[in-house]
Amino acid sequence: MPQRPHPAASPPPSPQGGGEGAAPPVLRLSGVTKRFGPLLANDAISFELARGEVVALLGENGAGKTTLMNILFGHYVADEGAVEVFGKPLPPGDPRAALEAGIGMVHQHFTLAENMTVLENIALGTQGFLNWKLDRIGARERIEKLSWEFGLAVDPAARVASLSVGERQRVEILKALYRDARILILDEPTAVLTPAETDALFATLKLLVGQGLSIIFISHKLNEVMSVSDRVLVLRSGRLAGERVTAGTSRSELAALMVGQEVVSPPVPPPEPGQLQLVLNAVSTARRGAGVTLDRISLSLRGGEITGLAGVSGNGQAALAALISGVEAPASGEIIVRGNLAKNWSPRAALSAGIGRIPEDRHAVGTIGDMSVTENVIAERYRTSRFSRRGFLDWRAARKFAEEIIADYDVKCPSPEARIRLLSGGNMQKLILGRALDSAPSVILANQPTRGLDVGAVGYVHGKLLEARARGAAILLISEDLEEILALSDRIIVMSKGRLSAASPRGERTVAQLGALMAGHDMEAA
Amino acid sequence: MRVEPKPAPSFAVTLLYPVAAIALTFAITALLVLAAGASPFSVFHLVWKGAAGSQFALLETLTRATPLIFTGLAVAVAFRAKLWNIGAEAQLYMGAVVTVVLGTGALPLPAFLLIPIIVIVAMAAGGVLLLGPAVLKTRFGVDEVVTTLLLNFIVLLFVSMLLEGPLKDPMGLGWPQSPKVIADAQLPRIVQGKRLHYGFVMALVSALVVWVIMKKTVLGYEMRAVGHNQQAASFAGVPVNSVLMKTALLSGGLAALAGFSEVSGLKGNLTLDLSPGYGYTGIVVAMLAMLNPIGVVASAIFVAGIFVGADAMSRSAGVPSYIADVMVATALLTMVVAILFTRYRLRWK
Numbered sequence A: 001m002p003q004r005p006h007p008a009a010s011p012p013p014s015p016q017g018g019g020e021g022a023a024p025p026v027l028r029l030s031g032v033t034k035r036f037g038p039l040l041a042n043d044a045i046s047f048e049l050a051r052g053e054v055v056a057l058l059g060e061n062g063a064g065k066t067t068l069m070n071i072l073f074g075h076y077v078a079d080e081g082a083v084e085v086f087g088k089p090l091p092p093g094d095p096r097a098a099l100e101a102g103i104g105m106v107h108q109h110f111t112l113a114e115n116m117t118v119l120e121n122i123a124l125g126t127q128g129f130l131n132w133k134l135d136r137i138g139a140r141e142r143i144e145k146l147s148w149e150f151g152l153a154v155d156p157a158a159r160v161a162s163l164s165v166g167e168r169q170r171v172e173i174l175k176a177l178y179r180d181a182r183i184l185i186l187d188e189p190t191a192v193l194t195p196a197e198t199d200a201l202f203a204t205l206k207l208l209v210g211q212g213l214s215i216i217f218i219s220h221k222l223n224e225v226m227s228v229s230d231r232v233l234v235l236r237s238g239r240l241a242g243e244r245v246t247a248g249t250s251r252s253e254l255a256a257l258m259v260g261q262e263v264v265s266p267p268v269p270p271p272e273p274g275q276l277q278l279v280l281n282a283v284s285t286a287r288r289g290a291g292v293t294l295d296r297i298s299l300s301l302r303g304g305e306i307t308g309l310a311g312v313s314g315n316g317q318a319a320l321a322a323l324i325s326g327v328e329a330p331a332s333g334e335i336i337v338r339g340n341l342a343k344n345w346s347p348r349a350a351l352s353a354g355i356g357r358i359p360e361d362r363h364a365v366g367t368i369g370d371m372s373v374t375e376n377v378i379a380e381r382y383r384t385s386r387f388s389r390r391g392f393l394d395w396r397a398a399r400k401f402a403e404e405i406i407a408d409y410d411v412k413c414p415s416p417e418a419r420i421r422l423l424s425g426g427n428m429q430k431l432i433l434g435r436a437l438d439s440a441p442s443v444i445l446a447n448q449p450t451r452g453l454d455v456g457a458v459g460y461v462h463g464k465l466l467e468a469r470a471r472g473a474a475i476l477l478i479s480e481d482l483e484e485i486l487a488l489s490d491r492i493i494v495m496s497k498g499r500l501s502a503a504s505p506r507g508e509r510t511v512a513q514l515g516a517l518m519a520g521h522d523m524e525a526a
Numbered sequence B: 001m002r003v004e005p006k007p008a009p010s011f012a013v014t015l016l017y018p019v020a021a022i023a024l025t026f027a028i029t030a031l032l033v034l035a036a037g038a039s040p041f042s043v044f045h046l047v048w049k050g051a052a053g054s055q056f057a058l059l060e061t062l063t064r065a066t067p068l069i070f071t072g073l074a075v076a077v078a079f080r081a082k083l084w085n086i087g088a089e090a091q092l093y094m095g096a097v098v099t100v101v102l103g104t105g106a107l108p109l110p111a112f113l114l115i116p117i118i119v120i121v122a123m124a125a126g127g128v129l130l131l132g133p134a135v136l137k138t139r140f141g142v143d144e145v146v147t148t149l150l151l152n153f154i155v156l157l158f159v160s161m162l163l164e165g166p167l168k169d170p171m172g173l174g175w176p177q178s179p180k181v182i183a184d185a186q187l188p189r190i191v192q193g194k195r196l197h198y199g200f201v202m203a204l205v206s207a208l209v210v211w212v213i214m215k216k217t218v219l220g221y222e223m224r225a226v227g228h229n230q231q232a233a234s235f236a237g238v239p240v241n242s243v244l245m246k247t248a249l250l251s252g253g254l255a256a257l258a259g260f261s262e263v264s265g266l267k268g269n270l271t272l273d274l275s276p277g278y279g280y281t282g283i284v285v286a287m288l289a290m291l292n293p294i295g296v297v298a299s300a301i302f303v304a305g306i307f308v309g310a311d312a313m314s315r316s317a318g319v320p321s322y323i324a325d326v327m328v329a330t331a332l333l334t335m336v337v338a339i340l341f342t343r344y345r346l347r348w349k
Helices: A065-072 A095-100 A117-122 A136-150 A165-178 A197-210 A222-228 A252-258 A317-324 A347-352 A362-368 A374-375 A395-408 A425-437 A455-470 A482-488 A511-518 B012-037 B042-054 B056-078 B088-103 B112-139 B144-164 B199-216 B220-229 B230-237 B240-267 B280-288 B293-317 B322-343
Strands: A027-036 A037-051 A053-057 A080-085 A102-108 A182-186 A212-221 A231-238 A239-245 A276-283 A297-302 A305-310 A332-337 A355-358 A442-448 A475-480 A491-496 B001-005 B344-345
Touching: A027 A065, A037 A065, A037 A080, A037 A239, A037 B280, A053 A095, A053 A252, A053 A442, A053 B240, A065 A182, A065 A212, A102 A165, A102 B088, A117 A136, A117 A165, A136 A165, A136 A197, A165 A297, A182 A222, A197 A212, A197 A222, A212 A455, A222 A252, A222 A482, A231 A252, A239 A252, A252 A511, A276 A317, A276 A475, A297 A305, A297 A475, A305 A455, A305 A482, A305 A511, A317 A442, A317 A475, A347 A355, A355 A425, A362 A425, A362 B230, A395 A425, A395 B280, A425 A455, A425 B088, A442 A455, A455 A475, A455 A482, A482 A511, A491 A511, B012 B042, B012 B280, B012 B293, B012 B322, B042 B056, B042 B293, B056 B088, B056 B199, B056 B220, B056 B240, B056 B280, B056 B293, B088 B112, B088 B144, B088 B240, B112 B144, B112 B240, B112 B344, B199 B240, B199 B293, B220 B230, B220 B240, B230 B240, B240 B280, B280 B293, B280 B322, B293 B322, B322 B344
Parallel strands: A053 A212, A053 A231, A102 A182, A182 A212, A305 A475, A305 A491, A355 A442, A442 A475
Antiparallel strands: A027 A037, A027 A080, A231 A239, A276 A297, A276 A332, B001 B344
16 A cells, blocks of 8 residues: 655645635534434534634533444444535444544554554555565654654654553554544543643643644543643533533533533432441552542441432542442441441442442442343342252242332233343333342432433432432432432532542532532642 | 344244254264265164164263253353353362272262262362362462363373373283262163263252252352343352352262262273263353353254264265264354354344
């Protein structure tokens, strides 16, 4: 394959119009919609990207950012809508067409062959099938020129396995540039970088934009979006919730856009706080992988009260949920259940301490997809005398229990023998709710209990949580949906960087104040 | 071309998958038979006659199926919990070693005591052998495929050492073989004067017991939960590590029974060629049965029939009996593909 000219040396393959303002958008999305079963991942999203512009795509996990970019890059086919690149329609579902149209993507998880050199990784796939001998000298010259030009220092002869994460990312960017990308999509590029590497990346982005490239920067970190982008698009539950020029907005405004402002309160009777049910006393958790850990967290949950935990995702909510549900044991600090110090903390210990758990991921953690509804509803208590005797399960009792849950929690499913995988998200969640709440737990951990559910199911879940509150359960509601937190919580705590803010009673803090706390401002002062 | 998940097929349709896989296997091997210059129809007919065409053939097939039922059950139990036990061969030899150690006169007990003792100790030995890889897996994340596979070679060398040393038959004219087990340690023959022995009945009973364990007991439920989704099982309070340990003991124990039954029911002593790869063939047997314990009996008889029939066929048709290995291997591949199709469909576009 003949080498194409260097991107900076040639204009993009589109008529560049005359004046500055007349330049057509390099990318236009119109009405892009994508459904996964009942879940609307992208709802009629339209936007344009101009030459030399950095647009940030901001949104919580699950807001639809990555889905949208996968449609753009041809990994998914949109159900409706169209994509135009340089004025030409982009054929859907074809990554090769996207590459040829000049779209380059740097994935959150790198796609490099570790046992090959930087040069081989970059040149991989750019050559014709029959032209098997790599033009190493030409490729090397071109890579060195690109890396010098854009501050992407990396040794082309180095093996990828020996590179740091930051260097690997540079290789990914070089890979896109080597293929003459005119539009660069970066998916959460700073998630894995140190602050210094982040600064270097931002400098590179400025150089790229100076050469006329356009960049889509996907992130949920507000400060980065503020410092690197020209324009911000905010996605919330699949919809474009807002579009702001970066210079004319603030972090608090963006945070509020991200999580939603409209507060529709269901009737919540005044709380009748009961006794302390669960106390965490200066609990820390051990570092495992790259996740945020808990840093001497103290938290008290009272009966008859819903405590809402707000925060931008990835600030330690997962670790806190894992701790309370028993999946993770504390590295230091104490867990006190109704005045008793808990020992040998485990899922079983949490269950027998009377903690009902609604996990964040109902597919991977909440249910066993290939087992039946019956087998799933007894999963937390199959060892009790109700369901087993001398090592044998009483399937009749189990089936009867499943039928009860199906009836009491209004689950729509073909039969108790159906594999739970076949149920819709809402019905799956109702079953999990039934499993967790049927034994009238005194503490309830509800982690993102309504994520991805339709309006009816959301109302149902909220109703059940309020019922549990009325009978005196202590509820910790973890949600990225600030609307939900504001509607249900008697008191609100904000989590940021593994630490908790002081609790504020219902109605005390405004959305803007919570947004500021979530953005990491004034954790101590607030 | 895309692969898409699809809803579970009904039980009746599920039964069609192994049938289709076996039909495809015959079609593929027919090509090889043609290449060898013989007629596929006459060759398959000869295989059928050799496997089930006479009382002798049928009893021989069932005799050959006996160890395969045990190793097939061992693999089915382990794979159900996603414990990838590739080491049934080694566990089989551990069972055989225990049988020889206890059965050659060291324990002068009557048969009704001696045989149960040997069975229990043999199962324990096989189970403990698999416990090591299971502990390494749960503690340090060591891949059990590697450890169990390599243990096969270690154990075979260990047996070789025993047969050259402490377990060597002094009357064996220098051959690396153990003495014969005493009469009280032998499983009787089912039909007088034929090779089929009560190990076959034990195998059938074992299949039934494993079926009951998987379907009716807490342990079976836990094993299936861990196998389908370990993370969700752990979240719900299933003690994943302890379940994997119990699975290892059960699986290793079942494979050891194959060794016990071969020595005590058929061969009488331990040699290095006690098993022509029954442990590995057990994987095919379990996969063909889609890990169903009752299905293991059927698939073990099928696979044994192929081997026995191919031996007879090669004597009269001149096609090498290696065709049996090819058939069994092809059946594994077609079955793995068929299992894929129970969960996914292909979409061409």
